[in-house]
Amino acid sequence: MGCSTLSGPVEYLAIGHVTHDVRPDHSFTVGGTVSYAALTAAALGRRAGILTSAGDDFDVSVFNGSVAVACHRAAQTTTFTNTYVDGHRHQWVHKLADPLDRASVPVDWQQPRVAHIGPVIGECDQALVQCFGPGTFVGVTPQGYMRSQDGGGRVLAHAWQVDPQLLARTSAVVFSLDDIRGDLQAATSLAQRAHLLVVTMGARGGTVFLDGTPTPFPALDVVEVDPTGAGDIFAATFFDALSTGVHPMPAARFAACLASRSVTRVGIAGVPGWEDIEACEALLHV
Secondary structure, eight states, rough: OSSSOOOOOSSSSEEEEOEEEEOSOOEEEEEOHHHHHHHHHHHTOOOEEEEEEEEETTTTGTTSSSEEEEEEEOOOOEEEEEETTTTTTEEEEEEEEOBHHHSSSSEEEGSSSEEEESSSSOOOGGGGGGGGGSSSSSOOOOGGEEEEEEEEEEEEEEEEOEEEEEEHHOOOOETTTGGGTOOOOHHHHTTTOOSEEEOOOOGGOOEEEETTTEEEEOOOOOOOOOTTHHHHHHHHHHHHHHHHHHHHHHHHHHHHHHHHHHHSSSGGGSSHHHHHHHHHGGGGGO
């Protein structure tokens, strides 16, 4: 039980809120970009860590010791309800933990191979990228920078107010078509300002923009059970592959394969296992 298991340096650092995602029966499962991303990195054989903020009720034992957690104690844990209608997610936020900024990063964790900034609802200061030196691959999944809430807790979408310093330091950006409300022009515009940007499109795969030039990639044809976390699994796999020198297109195909397989299972159970990795890894060499 407890909110922190901080230990030595990590290779893959995921920054953002862990969450409690409320189920229809009012129980909850663990969620948040960082949960899916760090568990995916661990499955890929990396020493993974999560930098987060959460309340006393967040139990790190859900990670089964495979992920180190640096947790800034908050009065409550960020809590969401997610529903899906015609393939589109609708969200409500009930509780919020505390913001994360440059001062939140432990000294031992300032030189990971990959730093993945993955807010769920604006909790990550965009200046966090300045914590990491040139030897760190910085990946950003900005969906949490594209969200706010109304007075009743309903999560609203809005344009990302990009800090130019963040974009200049970022190695790759990944978000979904749903995050930008289907506005591909918005993605194209952002892609002109980023070296490497990916828009995921669920069952349709997605598009890699390399220096503004778009190239599509496919997803697997599977029966979807639960899409929650698939984009986070894609991003973590993609960032990890890129950080080891894999070209963006095979990295995207490999990541899409693991993400596709993840949606056939519910929640955290969608995190890749060795069978998934073995089934997809040939795509790294295509």
